Amino acid sequence: MDEFLSIETDKNVVVIGDIHGCYLEFVEILEKIKNMYGEKTLIVSVGDTVDRGDYNLEVLDLCFELKEKGVFIEVQSNHNFKLYRWFKGEKVKISYGMKKTVDQILSLPENKREILKEKYIKYYESLPLYLIINGCVVVAHAGIKDEMIGKKGKKVKDFVIYGETTGRYTEEGFPERVDWTKERVVNENSPKIIYGHVVYKKPYINNLCYGIDTGCVLGNRLTGYNPFTDQFISVKAKKKYFSFD
Structure with missing residues (x-):
């Protein structure tokens, strides 16, 4: 389950940031991508497709x-991993954001809940820990350090799913995150690293690292990025689905 995946493709590739239950925007950006690059475009999700939004x-x-x-590959991520553990019967804290997903699931008839449970567990267990594309692009939910690329294990998994924190907390009570991209030293052989997890108002680019979670669920935008044409694609959120206030 915790293997990384390395692929070679001649297709167009678009990596999409955290969707968080924003189905309408997901459909809209897929249509936009299809019109730009064709129906055979490979869509890659940085994960966190569920929680906080209305259509998980x-x-x-x-x-x-x-x-x-x-035509779709998703990498492992913290919110989807938590849902996987919940489906497996493990004890997890159901926060407000996750409660939206759980409430949707519990509203289903019991037989449909069981079908979804089996399907989701099988689906999540098939997801790569992170994805390497054509040896020059790496997609990892919270990012990845160069020395971790091509490796696996608990340390790598914790970093790519949860990121790195300072041990301190913000005024809102959330862990203060380390900007690991600042310390990256790049050269002509360095791959592009595309990640989500950390919310930015617009794509954050630093040392060939591309943060593309632009907070759609918070009322901003859903962003995609084609690493081979260096093009961003985005759609505006229909509304603000979630707030940390």
Whole structure:
């Protein structure tokens, strides 16, 4: 389950930031991508497709469908991993953001809940820890350090799923995150690293690292990035679905 995946492709590739249950925006950006690059474009998700938004199960169904068509790859992420553990019966803290997903699941008839449970567990267990594309692009949910690329293990998993924190907390009570991109030393052989997890108002680019979670669920935008054409694609959020206030 915790293997990374390395692929070679001649398709167009677009990496999409954290969706967080924003189904309408997900559909809209997919249509925009199809019009720009064609239907065979490989869509890569940085993860965190669920929680906080209003249409978590609809997003999951679309992810399942796209994966079955062979045009979609998602990497492991903290919110989706938490849902996986919940489905497995492990004790997890159901925060307000996750409660939206759980409430949707519990509203289903019991037989449909069981079908979804089995399907999601199988789906999540198939996800790569992180993805290497054509040896020159790496997609990891919270990012990855160069010395970790091509490796696995608990230290790597914790970093790519949860990122790195200072041990301090922000005024809102959230862990203060380390900007690991600042210390990166790049050369002509350094891959692009594309990640989500940390919310920015617009894509954050530093030392060939691209942070593309632009807070759609918070009312901003859903962003995609084609690393081979160096193009960003985005759609505006229909509304503010979630607030930390």
